[in-house]
Structures are given as structure tokens and as C-alpha cells.
Amino acid sequence: MAGEDWTSTLLVLLILSSFLLNFTDIPQRIQLWRWSSYIRKRIIQLFEIEQDARRKAVKYLSEQGLKDPGKAIDDFVDNYFLISPVSLEPTDIIKRLRHLIRERNKSVKAYVKGIFPDAPEEVRQNAEVMFEIVSVLVLINKLVKHYFQLGLKYSNWILMMQLALEMPMIVRLAKTYDNAMDSFASGTPVGDGAGPLAVRYLLSHDVPEREVVEETLVLEGTVEGRRVLAIKAKGPGSSVGYPGEALRKVVEEAGKVSAIITVDAALKLESEETGEVAYGVGAAIGDPGPEKIEMERVAAEKGVPLYAVVIKMSEEDAITTMKEEIVKGVRKAVEVIKEIIRKLPPEEPVVIVGVGNTVGIR
Amino acid sequence: MVQLLNEIDTYTIILLLMLAAMLTLLIFSMLPRKAEQQEKPSIKTLIRCVDGHEVERDFSKGDYVGKKVECPQCGKEATIIAIYSKQALQPRKP
Ligand SMILES: [Zn+2]
Numbered sequence: 001m002a003g004e005d006w007t008s009t010l011l012v013l014l015i016l017s018s019f020l021l022n023f024t025d026i027p028q029r030i031q032l033w034r035w036s037s038y039i040r041k042r043i044i045q046l047f048e049i050e051q052d053a054r055r056k057a058v059k060y061l062s063e064q065g066l067k068d069p070g071k072a073i074d075d076f077v078d079n080y081f082l083i084s085p086v087s088l089e090p091t092d093i094i095k096r097l098r099h100l101i102r103e104r105n106k107s108v109k110a111y112v113k114g115i116f117p118d119a120p121e122e123v124r125q126n127a128e129v130m131f132e133i134v135s136v137l138v139l140i141n142k143l144v145k146h147y148f149q150l151g152l153k154y155s156n157w158i159l160m161m162q163l164a165l166e167m168p169m170i171v172r173l174a175k176t177y178d179n180a181m182d183s184f185a186s187g188t189p190v191g192d193g194a195g196p197l198a199v200r201y202l203l204s205h206d207v208p209e210r211e212v213v214e215e216t217l218v219l220e221g222t223v224e225g226r227r228v229l230a231i232k233a234k235g236p237g238s239s240v241g242y243p244g245e246a247l248r249k250v251v252e253e254a255g256k257v258s259a260i261i262t263v264d265a266a267l268k269l270e271s272e273e274t275g276e277v278a279y280g281v282g283a284a285i286g287d288p289g290p291e292k293i294e295m296e297r298v299a300a301e302k303g304v305p306l307y308a309v310v311i312k313m314s315e316e317d318a319i320t321t322m323k324e325e326i327v328k329g330v331r332k333a334v335e336v337i338k339e340i341i342r343k344l345p346p347e348e349p350v351v352i353v354g355v356g357n358t359v360g361i362r
Numbered sequence: 363m364v365q366l367l368n369e370i371d372t373y374t375i376i377l378l379l380m381l382a383a384m385l386t387l388l389i390f391s392m393l394p395r396k397a398e399q400q401e402k403p404s405i406k407t408l409i410r411c412v413d414g415h416e417v418e419r420d421f422s423k424g425d426y427v428g429k430k431v432e433c434p435q436c437g438k439e440a441t442i443i444a445i446y447s448k449q450a451l452q453p454r455k456p
Contacts, residue, residue, distance in 0.1 A: 006373035188405055188445050189427060197427065197444070205428040205441055236426035321405055321447040360445055362428030 032157040035164040039148050042167045046144060049174045050137040056181040057130045064116065064123050072115050076131040077138045080108055098290035108132075122187065122237030126359065129184045129238045133177050140174055173315075180319040184238055189360035191265055191274075191317040191326050194333070195284075196232040196361045198263045198311075199354030201334045203230055205362065212249050216241030224341045227349040229254060235358035243285065243353050244294030250351055251298050258348035259305045261337055262295065264355035265318050265326075266310035275329030276312040279336050284308035285355045295353070307340055309333050322360075403447035409433065411440040421445055 020026055054073060061069035082104050085096040112124045112131070119127075144163070151160035183190050189197065203221040211234060212218040219230040229250050233241030251257055264284035268274065283295040283306060299306035311329040341350055405421035411433040419434055425442055433440040 006371070006377075010373070010377075186405075186421070186423060187426060188421060188447075200428060201443075236428070321403070322445065323403075324406075324446045324448050327408075327444045327446045360426045362426055 028157045029155075032151075032155060032160055035157070035160040036148070036152060038164050039144075039160065039167060042171055043141070043144060043148065045171055046137075046141050046174055049171075049178050050134070050141055053134050053137050053178045053181050056178075056185060057134050060130060060185045061127060064119055064127070066115060073131065073134055076111065077135045080104060080111070080135075094290050094293050097288060101288065101290060122235075125237030125239055126184045126187060129359075130181060133181055133184070137174055137177055140170060140177075144170060176316045176319060179316075183319070183321045184359060187236060187360050189322045190319055190357055191313045191322050192319065192356040193322060193358055193361050194265045194311040194313070194326055194330050195263045195354035195356035196235065196358040197322075197327070197330045197354070198309075198333050198337070199230045199232040199352060200361060201330060202337060202352060203228065213242050213246045215239045216243060216246040218246065218250050223350075224338055225346050226258070226341055226344060228341070228352060229257075229349055230352040230354060232354040232361075233356075233358040235362045236360050238357055238359035240287075240355075240357050242291060243355050244287075244291030244298075247295050247351065247353055248298050251302060251304070254349050254351070256348050257302070257304055257351050258344040259307060259340070260295070260299050260351045260353065261307045261309060261340060262353045262355055263309045263311075263333055263337065266312050267318075268312035268314055272312050273325070274313045274317050274323055275325035275332075277309065277329055277332040277336055278312065279307065279309045279340070282306060282308045284310050285353075309336050309340075403449045405445065405447050407442055408444040408446070409440045410443045411436060412438050416443070 054070075057073055058069040061072060066072060082100055085093055085100060087093060108128055108131075109124070112128050116124050116127060144167075147159060147163045150156065151163060180190070199219065202223055203219050207219050207221040209217045209219045212231070215234045217232055217234050219228075219232070221228050221230070231241075231243055231246045231250060233239040233243070247260065251260070262282075262284040264286065266278075266284065266286075268276065283292050283299075285292045285295065295306065298304075311326060311333050313323075313326055313329075317323055317326065337352065344350055406418050407421045407425050409417045409419065409431060411417065413433070413436065415435065417434050417440075425431075425445060427442055427445060429442045431440050431442060432438070
């Protein structure tokens with residue numbers, strides 16, 4: 001009968017396909033092919049994002065009067081890397097790292113100054129960031145292509161699969177950097193500016209200020225009846241200043257302080273809301289090490305409490321135009337800081353450090 | 363007609379159904395995912411007048427926090443106290 005015919009055919013098909021699935025590499029080959037075509041599409045997308053960022057940089061640079069912005073970008077990209085210091089022997093590693101970071105910053109500044117000798121400081125600072133963003137995008141593209149080509153070369157389907165699964169996050173990151181270009185080109189504050197903005201809300205724009213170390217200001221005022229010395233990077237160009245070094249100078253000049261309060265943007269967890277405020281103890285700063293350790297050392301040497309107030313946000317929020325929720329968060333953070341100040345002895349000054357990029361905030 | 367129905371037995375039906383199910387799955391997995399809908403946020407500048415009131419206006423190039431401007435309402439001295447992006451679309455709650 002026809003029924004029995006079908007049963008045997010099905011059985012044979014089942015055995016054959018189970019053999020193919022279990023004892024050959026065919027499924028993996030198919031997967032490899034599928035993942036690679038998926039990645040190829042994403043690579044094109046990444047390339048478009050890079051081109052878009054480049055266009056934005058070229059537009060900004062030529063608006064500022066640069067004749068050959070394309071060449072200026074190409075000369076910057078791939079160069080100005082930093083090799084981390086030897087950590088096998090950690091003696092004076094912070095000193096070495098700080099030295100390397102400063103030297104790198106100096107050479108980047110010298111490069112930008114070379115192509116923009118007469119531009120105002122904030123234009124140069126913003127151009128610096130745009131160069132850095134294009135560099136990062138080029139690097140992301142190169143890394144993705146590197147793993148993609150390795151995967152193809154050795155038919156490494158695990159590598160290919162890992163890369164394919166990471167791709168949405170990578171593309172998202174690249175888009176974020178591309179969006180950040182707009183913020184720096186128009187000079188609007190970014191989420192990371194929450195710290196400097198908190199300092200301005202705590203004091204105001206009319207208090208006396210001076211540049212205590214390079215690109216870093218100290219503001220003086222009174223909050224809740226206490227003398228307040230507040231540190232922030234010098235705006236409105238893109239800069240983070242050197243808050244650690246500035247803190248040491250300010251504390252040493254003041255002699256005795258009642259507390260050091262650091263304010264910074266902090267990465268939120270996925271389940272947290274942008275603009276949430278939390279406080280604790282320690283140095284709230286996300287630098288590679290030198291500035292943070294300086295803060296901790298100053299506080300420990302002087303035996304002064306070191307408080308941290310953070311405004312939470314995602315990585316994307318931190319480098320793109322400040323969201324309204326973050327401004328609200330900053331206002332909340334200022335209330336938290338005032339609350340801390342009220343509990344301190346009124347006779348000694350308090351030092352506040354507003355950590356973060358001050359682009360768009362004077 | 364009866365003849366034809368007799369010839370189509372259970373196995374054929376099962377096979378056809380499986381094929382149809384696989385095809386639909388394949389088609390669904392091939393369909394492009396809905397692109398993330400994101401409206402471009404508008405950037406606003408918040409100004410505080412010496413009189414104490416706050417005015418929000420669109421961001422214009424050259425604005426920065428701490429810049430002295432004229433109050434758009436009464437023309438008195440005012441300061442920009444915030445620049446931020448306002449999302450038109452509310453983010454989805456989990
Ligand atoms: Zn007014």
C-alpha cells in the first residue's frame with residue numbers, strides 16, 4: 001500500500017538527515033555561511049557610519065576654515081595611540097601612566113594647533129574630540145573586519161557566530177559615536193557634563209574663578225553657610241581637565257578642609273533609569289587611574305572624608321547631547337550635595353569636584 | 363473526487379503540513395526586522411532671567427551653559443542654565 005511506502009521513505013530520510021546533521025560539518029558550514037553574510041551586511045553598515053562621521057568632521061573642519069580636512073583626518077587616524085606601561089613591575093606605574101597620558105594629550109593638542117593655529121580654544125578642543133571619534137570608528141571597523149576575515153580564513157564558525165552575536169551591540173556603539181559627533185560639532189553639553197553642571201548649579205556663573213592647573217578651574221563661593229571650593233574643567237570647549245592634580249593643589253592651598261565631594265556621571269545598569277542619583281564614599285571619576293588615585297591619596301593623606309555623588313546614565317547618554325532627565329538628575333544631585341554640606345562643620349571649607357567633560361558648559 | 367481523496371492519505375497530509383510550517387518559519391526568519399523607530403530629539407536651551415523666571419527656547423548655534431543672553435520674554439539680562447535634548451517619543455517601559 002501507499003501508506004507503507006511513505007513510512008519507509010520517511011524513515012530513510014530521517015536516518016539520512018540525522019547522519020548528515022550529526023556526522024558531517026554541513027550544518028556548521030551552513031551556519032558559517034549564514035553568519036558571515038549577516039556580518040558582511042553589518043560591516044557595510046559600519047562603513048557607512050564611519051563615512052557619515054567623516055563627513056561631519058570634514059564639514060565642521062571646513063566651516064572652521066581648514067582647506068584640506070580629509071587629509072587632516074587621515075593624518076590623525078591610526079596615529080597617536082598609547083601603549084600601556086609595564087604592569088609586571090607596578091612600581092611608579094601611575095607616574096609613568098600619567099606621564100604617557102599627558103604626553104599624548106600634548107602631542108594631540110600640538111597636532112590640532114598645527115592645523116588650526118588661529119582658531120579659538122574651544123574650536124580646537126572640539127576638533128580634537130572629532131578626530132578621536134573618527135579614529136575610534138576606524139578602529140572598530142578594522143577590528144570587526146579582522147575577526148571576520150580570521151573566521152573566514154580558518155572556517156572558524158564559533159568565532160563567526162560570536163562576532164555575529166556581538167554585531168548589534170557594536171553597530172549600536174558605532175552609531176552612538178556618530179551621534180556624539182553632532183553634539184561636539186554644535187557644542188551642546190553631553191551627559192558626561194553632569195559633574196561640571198552640578199558645580200555650576202551649586203555655585204553659579206558669577207562667582208570668582210581661576211585656572212588652578214591646565215584647563216581646570218577652581219570656583220569659590222558659599223553654600224549653606226560654608227565656604228566652598230569647586231573644581232571643574234574649563235569650558236565651554238570639550239575638556240575634562242586634570243581634577244586630581246587640581247584637587248591636590250586646592251587642598252594644599254586651603255590647608256584644612258572638612259570634606260571632599262566628587263560628582264560624576266556613572267554608568268547605569270540596564271534596569272536603572274537615566275538621571276537617577278546615588279551617593280557613597282570614594283572618588284567618583286572614570287579616568288584610567290592617575291587622576292583618581294591622586295584624589296584618593298589627597299583624601300587619605302589629609303584624613304578627609306571623600307564622598308561620591310553620581311548621576312546615572314548609559315554610555316550612549318554620556319557622550320551624546322545631555323538628556324532632560326540628566327538635567328533633572330543634576331538638580332537632584334545638587335540637593336544631595338547640599339544635604340552632605342549641611343552636616344559638615346561650618347568653619348572649614350568644603351571641596352567639590354565636578355568630574356566630566358565640560359563641553360557646552362562654561 | 364472520491365478517488366482523489368482516497369489517494370491523499372494521512373502521511374501526505376502530515377508531510378504537506380510540515381512543509382508548510384517550515385516554509386512559514388523560513389519566511390518569517392528572512393523578513394527584515396522592524397527598524398528601530400527613533401525620532402530625532404529636539405535640542406532646547408533653558409534660560410533663567412534675573413527676574414527669576416525660566417524660559418525654554420530652541421537651541422541655536424553658539425549657545426553654551428553660562429552664556430549671558432537677553433531674556434526672550436522681557437529683554438532683561440539672563441543666563442543660559444541648561445541645554446538638553448527632549449525625546450519626542452517616550453521610551454518604552456519594560
Ligand atoms: Zn525675563
